[in-house]
Amino acid sequence: MNIGLLMFPDAEELDFVGPYEVFTMSNEVFELEGKPEPDRVILISEDGNPVRCRKGMTIAAHESIATAPKLDVLLIPGGQGTRTEVNNETLMAWVAEVDKSTTWTTSVCTGALLLTGSGVAKGKRVTTHWAFVDQLAARGEAADVLKNIRYVRDGKIVTAAGVSAGIDMALWLVGQWHGEQHARNTQRAMEYDPAPPYTAAV
Template sequence: MTRNIGILLFDDVEELDAVGPWEVLAYWTLTFPEDGYAVSMLSRDGKPVLASKGLTLGAHPSFADAPDYDVVLHPGGNGTRTLMRDPEHLDWVRAQNAKTPLMTSVCSGALVYAAAGLLRNRPATTYWGALGLLAELDPTITVREQDRYVDDGDVITSAGVSAGIDMALHLVRRLAGLERARAVRRGIQYDPEPPV
């Protein structure tokens, strides 16, 4: 039986928040199908979204057509400022949390999780520019400013943008083991050496 990973898309999503983890997870699931995972992008209505910097991203299923997920990944981006105040979206996040073994976020996706109550009394992180807002949304959160990602069992949050790649590799390690994660990292040639 295939286990499903869903990456949420919405208007004004930060491109790399969604596509960075997609690259890691799609490489893994396509290269190692024997691990039994599949990844898809979903949006509320199943239609494409216009991301923060103008890239159009296509979804696979809509909320209504989506399978049950083993992992849900909520990216960040400017669109989270609307979603964190959208009762319908917060209800959807809570419903996913009630039936999904592992909820993950990248960047300001953590703000949505905080607004939905998922991070109450937990350690978490987000994009550096949103750390203060994360603490304001829920003062019970132990904000981990220096961490690229924070794994708290059934919820994983990551810092901004490129940190989602690190979190996705951690996810592969957690779900399929260290050697598999190393193979994926090698396959996508992820070995950062910033020139600045």
């Protein structure tokens, strides 16, 4: 599997770093089991250059949109940068082209804006960050923008709500192509067992 995570200026870090951890931890679990690494996880920026994200983290890309291989999975993060990139005709055309051959096309948080804006999620049921639901719905591109749900699948389009919800979606995706037990093993390897701090402190 070639799994591509798109990056752009002002992307929200955890939106793609969380899923990156899931996908690469899945590979590590396979390695511990003595199996070859099955998935290539690729960070992609428009020009292949490093990207400064919303909270100031700078991330180096593995590929540009011109050099990236054919993708089985595309993941688009959210962040304030989506408001600019939705008007980036080059990037939107690339998303639409890549979607033609993916098995899964996905987003986290306001990344759903780029899926609807590029047309690949037009007429689909999607979700996004709770604070952006009404704005995305007002664009009239999605069939419905669902509230209070961690992730939504409509065909091969999978959208996750804000930030940490991308981890949940990524684990579900790993289960789709490697089986539920492997996804559970990946979750355990990550020590991912959410307990909100104020609950955990009781």
